[in-house]
Amino acid sequence: MEKELSSIHYDKYLQLNKILAAQKLRSAEFGTEAHDEMLFIIIHQVYELWFKEIIHDLNSVIAIFKPEVVEESQIGVAISRLDRIAKIQKILVDQIDIIETMTPLDFLDFRNYLLPASGFQSFQFRQLEVSLGLKRDNRISYTQCAYSGVFSQKEQDILNEIEEGDSLFDLVEKWLERIPFLKFETFDFLSEYQIAVDKMIAIEQKAINEAHYITAQEKHFRLQMLNESSKYFKTIFDEELHNEKIANGDLKLSYKATISTLLINLYRDEPILRQPFLFLQKLIDIDELLTTWRNRHAQMVLRTLGQKIGTGGSSGFDYLKKTADKHRIFYDLHNISTLLIPRSELPKMPETLKKKLNFNFSN
Amino acid sequence: MEKELSSIHYDKYLQLNKILAAQKLRSAEFGTEAHDEMLFIIIHQVYELWFKEIIHDLNSVIAIFKPEVVEESQIGVAISRLDRIAKIQKILVDQIDIIETMTPLDFLDFRNYLLPASGFQSFQFRQLEVSLGLKRDNRISYTQCAYSGVFSQKEQDILNEIEEGDSLFDLVEKWLERIPFLKFETFDFLSEYQIAVDKMIAIEQKAINEAHYITAQEKHFRLQMLNESSKYFKTIFDEELHNEKIANGDLKLSYKATISTLLINLYRDEPILRQPFLFLQKLIDIDELLTTWRNRHAQMVLRTLGQKIGTGGSSGFDYLKKTADKHRIFYDLHNISTLLIPRSELPKMPETLKKKLNFNFSN
Amino acid sequence: MEKELSSIHYDKYLQLNKILAAQKLRSAEFGTEAHDEMLFIIIHQVYELWFKEIIHDLNSVIAIFKPEVVEESQIGVAISRLDRIAKIQKILVDQIDIIETMTPLDFLDFRNYLLPASGFQSFQFRQLEVSLGLKRDNRISYTQCAYSGVFSQKEQDILNEIEEGDSLFDLVEKWLERIPFLKFETFDFLSEYQIAVDKMIAIEQKAINEAHYITAQEKHFRLQMLNESSKYFKTIFDEELHNEKIANGDLKLSYKATISTLLINLYRDEPILRQPFLFLQKLIDIDELLTTWRNRHAQMVLRTLGQKIGTGGSSGFDYLKKTADKHRIFYDLHNISTLLIPRSELPKMPETLKKKLNFNFSN
Amino acid sequence: MEKELSSIHYDKYLQLNKILAAQKLRSAEFGTEAHDEMLFIIIHQVYELWFKEIIHDLNSVIAIFKPEVVEESQIGVAISRLDRIAKIQKILVDQIDIIETMTPLDFLDFRNYLLPASGFQSFQFRQLEVSLGLKRDNRISYTQCAYSGVFSQKEQDILNEIEEGDSLFDLVEKWLERIPFLKFETFDFLSEYQIAVDKMIAIEQKAINEAHYITAQEKHFRLQMLNESSKYFKTIFDEELHNEKIANGDLKLSYKATISTLLINLYRDEPILRQPFLFLQKLIDIDELLTTWRNRHAQMVLRTLGQKIGTGGSSGFDYLKKTADKHRIFYDLHNISTLLIPRSELPKMPETLKKKLNFNFSN
Secondary structure, three states, X not given: OOOOOOOOOHHHHOOHHHHOOOOOOHHHHHOOOOOOHHHHHHHHXXXXXXXXXXXXXXXXXXXXXXXXXXXXXXXXXXXXXXXXXXXXHHHHHHOHHHHOOOOHHHHHHHXXXXXXXXXXXXXXXXXXXXXXXXXXXXXXXXXXXXXXXXOOHHHHHHHHHHHXXXXXXXXXXXXXXXXXXXXXXXXXXXXXHHHHXXXXXXXXXXXXXXXXXXXXXXHHHHHHHHHHHHHHHHHHHOHHXXXXXXXXXXXXXXXXXXXXXXXXXXXXXXXXXXXXXXXXXXXXXXXXXXXXXXXXXXXXXXXXXXXXXXXXXXXXXXXXXXXXHHOOOOHHHHHHHHHOOOHHHOOOOOHHHHHHOOXXXXX | OOOXXXXXXXXXXXXXXXXOXXXXXXXXXXXXXXXXXXXXXXXXXXXXXXXXXXXXXXXXHHHHHOOOOOOHHHHXXXXXXXXXXXXXXXXXXXXXXXXXXXXXXXXXXXXXXXXXXXXXXXXXXXXXXXXXXXXXXHOOOOOOOOOOOOOOHHHHHHHHHHHHOOOHHHHHHHHHHHOOOOEEOOEEHHHHXXXXXXXXXXXXXHHHHXXXXXXXXXXXXXXXXXXXXXXXXXXXOOHHHHHHHHHHOOOOOOHHHHHHHHHHHHOOOOHHHHHHHHHHHHXXXXXXXXXXXXXXXXXXXXXXXXXXXXXXXXXXXXXXXXXXXXXXXXXXXXXXXXXXXXXXXXXXXXXXXXXXXXXXXXX | OOOOOOOOOHXXXXXXXXXXXXXXXXXXXXXXXXXXXXXXXXXXXXXXXXXXXXXXXXXXXXXXXXOOOOOHHHHHHHHXXXXXXXXXXXXXXXXXXXXXXXXXXXXXXXXXXXXXXXXXXXXXXXXXXXXXXXXXXXXXXXXXXXXXXXXXXXXXXXXXXXXXXXOHHHHHHHHHHHOOOOEEOOEEHHHHHHHHHHHHHHHHHHHHHHOOOOOHHHHHHXXXXXXXXXXXXXXXXXXXXXXXXXXXXXXXXXXXXHHHHHHXXXXXXXXXXXXXHHHHHHHHHHHHHHHXXXXXXHHHHHHHHOOOOOOXXXXXXXXXXXXXXXXXXXXXXXXXXXXXXXXXXXXOOOHHHHHHOOEOOOO | OOOOOOOOOHHHHOOHHHHOOOOOOHHHHHOOOOOOHHXXXXXXXXXXXXXXXXXXXXXXXXXXXXXXXXXXXXXXXXXXXXXXXXXXXXXXXXXXXXXXXXXXXXXXXXXXXXXOOOHHHOHHHHHHHHHHOOOHHHOOOOOOOOOOOOOOHHHXXXXXXXXXXXXXXXXXXXXXXXXXXXXXXXXXXXXXXXXXXXXXXXXXXXXXXXXXXXXXHHHHHHHHHHHHHHHHHHHHHOHHHHHHHHHHOOOOOOHHHHHHHHHHHHOOOOHHHHHHHHHHHHHHHHHHHHHHHHHHHHHHHHHHHOOXXXXXXXXXXXXXXXXXXXXXXXXXXXXXXXXXXXXXXXXXXXXXHHHHOOEOOOO
16 A cells, blocks of 8 residues: 655755765865865765666666566666666866866865865766776776775675676667567668679779779779778688687677677668667767766866876776776677668568568558 | 875765665656656756756855955956856757657656655745846746745745845846946046947938839838937937836846946947956856746647646746746847947047056056 | 768868858948958858758658658667757857847948848758747748749749658658557557546545645635646547637647657656657757747847848848747647646556567567 | 847747758758658757857966956856856766657668768867867867868967966866965864874774774775775875876876865865856756766667767777767766764864954954
8 A cells, every 4th residue: 555645855865965965175174264165075975876877778678678678668668777877978068167167276276185085986887888888908007006996895895796797788688689670581781781882892893993084193082982991891701700809809799799789780770770770879878978977187187287197096087088098898789880881782572571670550 | 173084985975875876766666667756756856956056156256256356367257157157058959859759748747746746846046037137027837726835945045145146137226327437537438339320320321212123112221220210219319218228127127237238239339348258158058048948848738748837836838938038138239239330431440548448568 | 982082171171262262342442341251241141050950850761751661770870960950049149149240330331331131041050940840830031021032943942842742741641640659559659648648637626625724715726726727628529629729720740649649758768659759849949049049040130130120121120029029930849738647647657668668689 | 338228029039040940951952851860860959059059168267367366256257157157067978868759760761861960079069168178189089080180270279379378177286276375374184184184094094903893804894994094095195196097197187286175175165266166066967067078978878879980980889988988078077085083073163264364354
């Protein structure tokens, strides 16, 4: 039986007595109150609140992709949740403008009291990265110094547990591997695609060779470009090579999942592939926004601290710039762009398959 | 003597145990957890944290303008603080995009548990408005119903005390009234300005009358426009009329403060007037951003609730739209635009006055 | 046969010789060059370029909805195009920040040379409004003065032709009316929905009456609110009343289209309704962004011109504010929010219908 | 004598016949119209229009700083113009969201027709970089291939002329070198500052050594950090070392200009230094926004093209990422942050100097 309804008060519901009493300025405690320490505390608290919401949404998406059979109706929900995460990330980036109103001189008024704490020490942010799929081995260590013990034992245990379980990356990879349209009756997607790719390259080559209105130099350059392009296709036709690249760390997404991603991107207008396509797009959005956040964060640290090593014991700017490049999680989804071919060259799906991919009602 | 430094831990410094434990979902308590209630709680907490920061900055600006003599060096500080407030407001507006990811149907999953709380019940937001200078008499009442008792007696006392003291509007008005350059030796700003205005209108009138390349209809229309424009200048040359308009509620800023504002806007390039000019610009920014926030808030309520009366007992959309129009505080600063004349028509200041307005060093 | 490929040069492709030579400052021609006139010209040209892109996208969406049978695969395309329009609108709003760097005094340096031109005179913007579905009769006239002849005869003919043809609003309305799931075998959506609404209201009423933990006053207020809410449902159960409201101008969307919109919103998780739901959401986004643009535009005009009548012969600020309220096109889609009921109260669709709404493959 | 006023028409004033007729789709010319090519053309044209405005504003700032004696009243104008540039840059970054609505597959519909043109070939963008102060020698070459002849001979001549003249960087450096407050009567800023730095380091060292509440490990780490920090100060006290770093390419700003920058940052609250401080801040803003633009641009290219080499013949993503790191112009202004000391440690200026830095009126 439900609890009986009672009245609710705005302040109590939001627990503002806790939220608004949690700003204790170290500068006031140890010396003279530094006006800007309030901002420093509040913006970090805001970041942590948003991290909590992101994790809440992310976990719900993970739950949707956990079962062997992902419910059709839930993919739309997952997209909405990822879209919300992206919109929060946009704000996380934009509100760096606020912290940048604190000049380096203002920061010096209380910076000394903060040692050795650091913005890098957010447990929730780490949790977020791990849940998305960032693996320890791909992580750039942010400090060589003695402060490895940033997280408590309990926190480390939680992170380990998440890392050993299924990250969003892992679940999406498995889901992609299960997508059933790669072979259908006589339609073998990969070999049809290979024929199309070969034909496309041959035609382009011929066009360049026969062109009258371009210089010899340009002709040479275009042929070179075409040659470069054709190399990218090699890996997709060679599972062994793909697996080698995974072993080297050049790729992360499994061979089969990569082919499914390609299929979804090429045939995204078929009704049943529309939502999967949008879902993959959102993962790219989130990855890109994470990169943007790291870049802007690095800039802000450079501006506030210059080249000084950060409060976390690392040279903040350089570390953050590196993570922007290396801590990408869904990088392989970007790579699919390299493998796309123009719609005009797309192998036609048999009508029976097209029908399968449409709604019942539309028959 | 200063307290001895101790180490600080990120989580403890930010009191994350309080901040991250303050989300208790009513839907979970009374029925089934509604996923989006977390967002609803968190975004309101984020708003409240930002309101706290805005009040912190606003109070520091009020403190700067409280003394009879405002320190030159502090005006720059005041501008920076207002600029920070504006940047926070920008985020307050932009993050409406986040709450709009919650569709009306998602909101219905827990809306019933929230009655009769409402977003309008933020004490801090009310405090902010009153501190800026919104008076009870200019306020649109947001509910005719029994829920007048939104704020506790203690909260009401605080609001009354702030309203009886000096708001930012009051202090800025007094500061403007004290600005000493309106009359200097033989230079009487207002009469020089009046001569310039009259001359400007006469020239324009002549130009229109003598124009060959415009139709009679356009000539007529332009003369009419000019006539309308000249009416705006009446009030600035007639203190009594100005005071009548204040009595009617058409104007708020005192006659003398209005003239000073005009002077600052016209001679803003003189070094000593540069910072005052920028300061007045920032007040306009803040007023405008407040209006934008109210408009976007109204839109969001329309989208989420439709025409339903809000949880605060008022028809949210209509109420919010009205406040966007009526709760402007520095509206009279916008009005100065009507009174400006082109630089080419500006009365020349005597060199001795110009020197006074420059730096010592530059002599 | 295709034309043979030739090389392309960046400047020539973009016709930069035209684009970058189209800024001729009137202030330079008639007097002294006013630095900010360049900005004034360029930002208006940028707006016009974006309007051209919006119309390009909008027309493609209109083309998709023109046929009696809208292709499933094309709804996704339409959503993407609307999403692009929304993203452009976001920039149109944000770049008002740029024009606001031009202070009123800077504007006065060249304002006189511009008479009687005005920002309101954009033919493309008018075209855009008409294509979306704004009707002449719902339009607020922006000037009583002689300048009705803003658009050339040819331009007026084009606008009339668009207005007489099918706007996006018209096409969407017809498409909604054709949606076939309102009655299916024994499932009659509207009567099932009515039962659910009545039950919901009865339960809420009982809960309020039996509540122990709320005051008599609050009980009274809640019952009153519930009563208000129940009134909104009347129109949806009464086609005649709905048609009266259309006649009065209170509603625009036809009765049948309104019911379909309600169905789509309530059962949006069924695969076949997902895209239609997202499509309707995007229409709301676009309407909302148009309103935001009008509000911000009004603010900017107030700031730059004060209360002066604008260059178009109207009191710009007041006119623009009014259009923000009245020129909404898809307002009735917002109103659906008022009619939604919680998921827990939603009538169950029969399995045979649910199957129809799913993909072929999933059977 | 002024030309007589004539009426103006919105379309003619904006030369919309040119602007709106300058979109000729190659896809339509050579094959089938690709819907998204319109966007591709228009967004590039919008970028070029904004570049024109930025150059217009930038040149006006350069003109202000050209004379030996920069007029006090003009520094405020320069700041406003830089602020406008920053606001435009913000939009240049944000509108990448629009181009990202074009998916890789959509781009493939017309990409082939564009060869070998590329976004990198904007003459105006190059002009902008050179005018700000990017030198050929610091520029990363964007292509090793035969297409060095991106710009016409005439364009190359213009770029060379700008590079040989004074860039904004050069002029600001000279202006900083001329700032006269480094030595005043008995006050020698640099030696006073050195005393303050030494004292500050000694006190910190003592505090760390005597601290009871931190572990030995943390004590060790803090001393190490302090040691690192003190190294940064070396260069500012050693002109020869500074000049060596300039020769190595580690620094760009001259020794004297660097000291002036430090002074301005430390004593920014003195009235005469307020505007110079804000001016330097704006240069940092612009540099930072340029970096953000390059990073976002790189991301967008990765998303649209994957790892393919760009239409300009370079691997777009990698090239753009590199320029984001290396093409900073005012990097040394960021570095000043490293040299700041807390306000509490700041050497007191003699009253006679403080008076010099204040307004005449305030005496």
